[in-house]
Amino acid sequence: MAALTSIGRPVGFIGTHADRVILEGRDVQFADDGEFDQLACTGLDDDRREVGDYKSTLEDLSRRDVLMHCLNPDRVVVRGGVPEPCAGALADVFLSLGGRVEWYGKPFPSIYRHALGLAGDPPPDTVLAIGDALQTDVLGAAKMGFEVVFVAGGIHAGEPFPHDFGPQNGLGDWQPVAVVDGLH
Numbered sequence: 001m002a003a004l005t006s007i008g009r010p011v012g013f014i015g016t017h018a019d020r021v022i023l024e025g026r027d028v029q030f031a032d033d034g035e036f037d038q039l040a041c042t043g044l045d046d047d048r049r050e051v052g053d054y055k056s057t058l059e060d061l062s063r064r065d066v067l068m069h070c071l072n073p074d075r076v077v078v079r080g081g082v083p084e085p086c087a088g089a090l091a092d093v094f095l096s097l098g099g100r101v102e103w104y105g106k107p108f109p110s111i112y113r114h115a116l117g118l119a120g121d122p123p124p125d126t127v128l129a130i131g132d133a134l135q136t137d138v139l140g141a142a143k144m145g146f147e148v149v150f151v152a153g154g155i156h157a158g159e160p161f162p163h164d165f166g167p168q169n170g171l172g173d174w175q176p177v178a179v180v181d182g183l184h
Contacts, residue, residue: 004028015042038067043087051085062099069102076155107140153182
């Protein structure tokens with residue numbers, strides 16, 4: 001949140017009302033008049049449920065050279081057993097339109113360094129990460145040197161763990177320590 005509060009002026013917002021309330025509780029100020037040059041994106045809002053519903057908004061923001069702060073790089077999340085697009089999917093579209101994006105969260109190292117600091121800076125080889133998203137949870141943790149349990153019953157349900165995941169992502173012969181269907 002420091003990146004958003006340090007801007008010193010209100011930012012735009014795309015996300016749910018509940019997410020907005022959380023950010024407001026952390027002193028992020030929002031511009032409701034459309035006058036902003038930076039935008040916080042937490043995911044889809046409460047009314048528009050498809051990525052395509054945002055295209056004209058994202059085109060306008062790109063033309064205005066608004067900087068998007070993508071606060072959740074996940075492209076898909078599973079809510080109540082139903083997959084739905086997330087902030088990363090909107091950020092991908094925004095980039096394809098020529099927009100600028102600042103990414104926060106997995107798989108980017110800063111989120112892991114922050115979490116390690118909160119945990120007292122344990123050595124990476126003592127950390128176990130658990131996740132269901134290959135390109136965020138698993139890739140980010142593997143690049144940090146953590147052991148990983150891949151939850152196959154999440155957003156990649158029905159798909160086996162890719163045998164070439166390590167080589168395809170510059171990780172050599174890396175594999176997760178375990179693949180489980182779910183956490184019960």
